[in-house]
Amino acid sequence: MSDNTLPSRARVVVIGGGVIGTSVAYHLTKLGITDVLLLEQGQLSCGTTWHAAGLVGQLRASESGTRLVQYSTELYRELEAETGLTAGYKQCGGVTVARTEDRMIQLRRTAANAAAFDLECELLTPLEALEHYPVIRIDDLVGAIWLPADGKANPSDLTQALAKGARMRGARIMERTRVVGVNTEGGRVTGVRTDLGDVEAEIVVNCAGQWAKQIGSLAGVNVPLHSAEHFYVVTEPIVGVHPDMPILRDPDGYTYFKEEVGGLVIGGFEPEAKPWVSPDAIPYPFEFQLLEEDWEHFQILMDNALLRIPVLEETGLKKLYNGPESFTPDNQFILGEAPEVANFFVAAGFNSVGIASAGGAGRALAEWISNGSPTTDLTSVDVRRFAPFNGNTRWLHDRVSEVLGLHYEIPWPNREMTTARPFRRSPVHHLLVAANANFGSRMGWERANFFAPEGVEPTIEYSWGKQNWLPYSAAEQVATRTAVAVFDQTSFSKYLVAGPDAEAALQWLCTADMAVDVGSCVYTGMLNDRGCYESDVTVTRTADDEFLIVSSAATTERDKDHIARNLPAGARAQLVDVTSSLAVFGVMGPRSRDLLATLTDADLGDEAFPFGTSQRISLGYSTVRATRITYVGELGWELYVPSEFAVGVYEDLMAAGAEFGVVRGGYYAIESLRLEKGYRAFGRELTPGDNPVEAGLLFACKLATDVDFLGRAALEKAKADGPRRRVVGFRVDAPDAMLWGGELILRNGEVAGQVTSAAWAETTGACVGLAYVRSGDQEKVDATWVDAGVYQVNVGGVLHPVAVSLKPLYDPSNTRIR
Numbered sequence: 001m002s003d004n005t006l007p008s009r010a011r012v013v014v015i016g017g018g019v020i021g022t023s024v025a026y027h028l029t030k031l032g033i034t035d036v037l038l039l040e041q042g043q044l045s046c047g048t049t050w051h052a053a054g055l056v057g058q059l060r061a062s063e064s065g066t067r068l069v070q071y072s073t074e075l076y077r078e079l080e081a082e083t084g085l086t087a088g089y090k091q092c093g094g095v096t097v098a099r100t101e102d103r104m105i106q107l108r109r110t111a112a113n114a115a116a117f118d119l120e121c122e123l124l125t126p127l128e129a130l131e132h133y134p135v136i137r138i139d140d141l142v143g144a145i146w147l148p149a150d151g152k153a154n155p156s157d158l159t160q161a162l163a164k165g166a167r168m169r170g171a172r173i174m175e176r177t178r179v180v181g182v183n184t185e186g187g188r189v190t191g192v193r194t195d196l197g198d199v200e201a202e203i204v205v206n207c208a209g210q211w212a213k214q215i216g217s218l219a220g221v222n223v224p225l226h227s228a229e230h231f232y233v234v235t236e237p238i239v240g241v242h243p244d245m246p247i248l249r250d251p252d253g254y255t256y257f258k259e260e261v262g263g264l265v266i267g268g269f270e271p272e273a274k275p276w277v278s279p280d281a282i283p284y285p286f287e288f289q290l291l292e293e294d295w296e297h298f299q300i301l302m303d304n305a306l307l308r309i310p311v312l313e314e315t316g317l318k319k320l321y322n323g324p325e326s327f328t329p330d331n332q333f334i335l336g337e338a339p340e341v342a343n344f345f346v347a348a349g350f351n352s353v354g355i356a357s358a359g360g361a362g363r364a365l366a367e368w369i370s371n372g373s374p375t376t377d378l379t380s381v382d383v384r385r386f387a388p389f390n391g392n393t394r395w396l397h398d399r400v401s402e403v404l405g406l407h408y409e410i411p412w413p414n415r416e417m418t419t420a421r422p423f424r425r426s427p428v429h430h431l432l433v434a435a436n437a438n439f440g441s442r443m444g445w446e447r448a449n450f451f452a453p454e455g456v457e458p459t460i461e462y463s464w465g466k467q468n469w470l471p472y473s474a475a476e477q478v479a480t481r482t483a484v485a486v487f488d489q490t491s492f493s494k495y496l497v498a499g500p501d502a503e504a505a506l507q508w509l510c511t512a513d514m515a516v517d518v519g520s521c522v523y524t525g526m527l528n529d530r531g532c533y534e535s536d537v538t539v540t541r542t543a544d545d546e547f548l549i550v551s552s553a554a555t556t557e558r559d560k561d562h563i564a565r566n567l568p569a570g571a572r573a574q575l576v577d578v579t580s581s582l583a584v585f586g587v588m589g590p591r592s593r594d595l596l597a598t599l600t601d602a603d604l605g606d607e608a609f610p611f612g613t614s615q616r617i618s619l620g621y622s623t624v625r626a627t628r629i630t631y632v633g634e635l636g637w638e639l640y641v642p643s644e645f646a647v648g649v650y651e652d653l654m655a656a657g658a659e660f661g662v663v664r665g666g667y668y669a670i671e672s673l674r675l676e677k678g679y680r681a682f683g684r685e686l687t688p689g690d691n692p693v694e695a696g697l698l699f700a701c702k703l704a705t706d707v708d709f710l711g712r713a714a715l716e717k718a719k720a721d722g723p724r725r726r727v728v729g730f731r732v733d734a735p736d737a738m739l740w741g742g743e744l745i746l747r748n749g750e751v752a753g754q755v756t757s758a759a760w761a762e763t764t765g766a767c768v769g770l771a772y773v774r775s776g777d778q779e780k781v782d783a784t785w786v787d788a789g790v791y792q793v794n795v796g797g798v799l800h801p802v803a804v805s806l807k808p809l810y811d812p813s814n815t816r817i818r
Contacts, residue, residue: 004023006174009200010037012369013192014207015179015215017042017355017722018049019155020347021207022162023362024174029169031370032596036171037201038163039194041178042287045159045196049354050288051323052155053232053258053267053695055247056356057094059121059147059766061411061742063375063754064689066117075359076153083168085161088154092246092259095132097144097308099252104142105464106410108797111145112744115794116754116800122146123797128815133248135240135309147661150247152258155355160363177282179208182219188342189219192625203369205345210326210347213279213333213391221338225326225349225387226396227276228404229291232267234260236316251408253304263318264309268301269352273404275326275397291322327351327400329390331407335365336374336383339561345369348384352407372527377689384558389444395420413740414440414449414668422446426490427583427646435664438469442553445491450476450666464796465738466760469668474762475670480632481763483661484589486653487670489638490583490646491553495560497574498546506539506547508568508709511692511701516541519626521614523700525692526562530716533695534562540614540627548578548625548640552682566710569679583646585653586670588636590816591660596626596637598656604637611818620652630817632670633810672759675768676810678729684741684756685727686771693718694772695727696806725774726781729809732767732793744794745802750776755793763807768809 012028014021017040025038040046055362056073060066076089098104114121121146129144130136163173181193182204191200203686206223206803208215218222245259274297276282295302298320306312328334328349347365352355367375379385402419408417409431416439424444426432432439436457437448450473452458461468479485497506506514512524521540528534535558537551540645551559565574587596593604602617603609616628625640641649654662680686680695692698692715701715732739739758744750758769773782773789783806792799811817 002176006177006194006196007037007172007199008174009191011035011201012037012203012204012205013199013201014038015192015208016040016047016209016211017044017159017163017173017175018047018207018209019045019159019162020209020361021205022159022166023358024205024207024347024365025166025171025173026162027363027366028369029166029171031366033366033370034170036166037174037199038166038171039177039179040173040175040503041190042172042285043175044163045156046287046354047211047325048325049155049159051208051290051321052154052355053265054088054153054349054355054588055256055258056089056151056153057147057247057397058149058285059110059117061113062380063117065380068364069356071099071363072356072359073149073151076158079158079161079165085164085166086157086163088157089151092244093132093143094247094249094502095129096147096249096251097129097136098142099140100194101142102410102464103252105796107145108744109193112794113742114147114799115751120148132246134256135238135311136248137308137310141154152247153355158358158638161339179215179218182343182344184219186774189344203343203345204284204367205347207347210279210282210324211350212346214282215344215598216338219338219341219344221340221344221346222386222388222391223334223348223383224345224390224396225328225334226279226300226393226400227282227326228400229274229276229294229297229322230325230352231294231301231320231322232265232406233298233302233320234318235263235312236318237262238264238311239314250304250308253308254408255304255308255406257305257309266301266305268304269405269407270297270300271405271409271789273401275400278393278397280393289482291324292652293320293322295320299518325352327403329386329396329399329403331403332381333357333361334383335378335381336368339557345475351403370459370618372553374688377687379683379687382558384561385554387443387557389424392613392797395423413464416440416460426488427643428488429648430648430665431650432488436620437664440667442491443556445553447491447553448488448664448666449668451664458484464642470760472673473666473668473716475758476663476665477672479661479663480589480634480665480669480673482590483663484587484591484657485588485655485663485665485669486650487588487665488650489584489586492552492579493551493556493559494579494582495549495563496546496576496578497563497573498576499571500545501568501571502545502547502573505567505571505573507707509563509566510539511709513702513705513707514539514547518543519613519615521612521629523681525686525697525700527689527709527711527713527715529714531691531711531718532688532689533682533690535559536680536682536686538629542658555682575794583641583643585639585641585650586631586636587639587653588630588632588634590635592634592636595653595660595662597659599652602626606818619649624649631679632673633679633808633814635818639659667718668759671757675759675770676761676764676808678770678808680727680770681757691715691718694723694725722780722782724778724781725772726786726806727756727770728773728786728804728806729770730791730793730802730804731809732800732802735766737767737795737800739769739793739795741769745771745773746794747773747789748793752776752789752791763810773804
């Protein structure tokens with residue numbers, strides 16, 4: 001059957017013929033899935049791909065992201081030998097310059113990341129930067145970095161080469177075929193409807209670029225992205241510019257420069273972008289089209305380009321390109337199987353890094369499709385990090401104006417988005433506002449980071465060093481350790497698993513033993529079949545046939561999807577999301593029992609109410625669930641309060657707590673306190689690439705029983721093999737050093753890992769944190785190996801000694817929580 005005849009069925013239908021869709025098709029066929037049909041409404045690469053700048057920068061913020069792009073470059077080099085078509089890939093290197101010391105600190109951190117990921121990177125003086133890029137002005141520069149592995153590709157050539165590679169292994173590609181509907185039955189995709197007829201399919205992959213939100217809506221799937229206008233100009237030839245010129249990035253001027261036919265492509269990421277039309281209003285057809293020129297909007301980029309490359313003052317411009325491109329709410333692309341519809345996958349919203357990411361993202365999604373689950377840690381790009389409310393078009397319109405500019409914004413520690421907020425609010429949000437809270441955001445929730453003193457504006461002054469709010473958070477930490485603090489933790493994800501088979505279902509899903517008494521609360525992991533973390537949660541048995549699961553705010557959708565997909569077949573158990581029905585208040589500190597005792601007649605003593613148990617108690621005029629547990633390492637309770645009673649309970653807690661020195665606490669204090677105790681967090685110490693052996697959490701695994709659970713076989717093998725990396729706690733022996741996470745760890749002078757989480761800890765009087773350390777020669781990383789090392793941390797290019805421990809830095813015997 002030729003590409004011109006629409007088949008009646010295919011195992012996999014890929015929607016979209018840009019660089020992402022062709023990469024997915026290519027990698028599916030490479031894995032042996034050859035019954036692939038790719039449908040493109042116009043011509044290959046005609047949407048966003050054709051006008052992409054084609055930059056391929058390898059170094060990303062995470063190791064998983066860096067490895068993804070590294071694979072892309074390997075693939076692009078090899079495509080011509082395989083297919084006979086060039087990808088137009090050239091390794092030319094990249095120079096990034098810094099105008100300010102703050103930017104230079106970022107570049108030093110970037111160089112340390114490169115060392116952690118075994119990627120070549122060199123710090124440059126301004127004069128050395130000039131040697132790499134002879135046409136730049138350097139008198140205003142502080143320094144630069146050189147990344148020799150950076151390169152550039154021709155987007156249309158790359159797309160055609162991937163398409164040919166897919167065809168060579170049996171995939172069919174049909175242009176001029178528009179998908180107008182997606183068929184589903186019983187919660188699974190069954191095919192697509194096109195303007196040429198219907199096609200049955202087992203799997204549908206949405207790679208429709210800026211049309212991906214429209215395509216998703218045809219299947220009832222949320223794909224939160226919105227297009228923005230994106231600009232670059234092409235100049236006439238310039239003396240001194242040649243084909244081997246590296247890519248130049250001047251992020252303080254929002255600009256990048258790439259050689260093209262002896263001239264330059266000059267583009268950038270302006271601080272405030274122009275959102276384009278609603279995703280539902282993108283015109284059709286829209287092939288190889290641009291938007292109207294807007295020189296006024298481009299002016300900030302042009303002015304900075306003229307500053308950096310003075311010869312542009314006398315260089316002609318060929319054309320201003322204004323091509324729309326889609327952006328996501330958090331500047332990370334979207335990948336994975338949609339939680340709403342089984343076998344409907346998404347790869348879209350690449351935020352101007354589609355060419356660099358296409359090879360790795362295509363392979364990652366193809367492996368996900370082939371294996372039934374991801375084979376690497378894709379948490380940061382997983383489609384399940386978004387909830388339905390993130391698909392609100394008006395909200396996306398306002399958010400995307402900020403997102404585009406993040407590419408060249410200094411990635412400040414704990415930077416918060418400012419657009420489209422406030423968004424999702426706790427019942428006591430207004431009380432926190434009145435108490436002078438500064439708010440961060442997680443899964444849309446507005447959460448108190450810290451509380452500023454009366455009369456002080458509760459803002460964050462971003463810096464790489466100690467930020468302005470640190471004394472306020474330190475005071476909250478002291479109060480938690482010495483008196484009592486109340487934390488609004490309503491943003492916790494909360495689910496019920498109920499039914500006659502609830503216990504059996506959770507025994508399969510959880511690493512810890514769920515056959516516990518009613519009123520027991522258990523900390524547990526949930527693993528994948530590779531024995532690595534999909535979530536870590538607390539589970540409280542609230543009845544013989546009901547359990548309350550509490551998880552982090554950010555993981556609601558992925559948790560629900562993981563649980564629902566892995567419930568044992570035929571299990572009489574239902575999952576219900578009760579996140580919004582319950583407020584949560586953490587009452588923590590040595591006076592927490594005294595405070596609560598003034599509001600309840602319940603016996604809160606150790607014998608009547610031991611650690612790790614939960615009871616319904618009266619509290620003032622309300623009835624709440626009180627669970628004795630802690631994430632800060634002190635005596636305390638989490639109170640689960642029906643939302644309509646939340647305001648009254650919170651007011652009672654603050655009023656009654658006055659005599660005990662109560663303070664309001666924010667999430668920055670929680671972070672510091674949990675790190676002193678060595679408590680892990682999903683997404684940082686616990687990811688789909690980390691197992692309980694490495695994380696030091698075998699105590700939360702029921703390996704001593706004969707009860708099977710998801711991932712047990714892989715976990716037992718990991719235990720038998722012994723860890724090659726381990727989570728360790730550390731204290732920085734330099735009170736002036738400020739760490740934020742991501743810093744390079746050295747052991748005996750050699751690269752040994754990275755900090756996963758770090759914060760200032762007032763009790764310790766220094767920065768503390770958690771890090772994974774690894775052995776370069778594959779030695780077993782046990783206590784002897786850890787203790788034998790001498791450790792340092794690279795903080796913005798400065799090395800500081802650190803004390804490392806496998807035990808908690810604070811209260812290792814847990815006497816404080818009891």
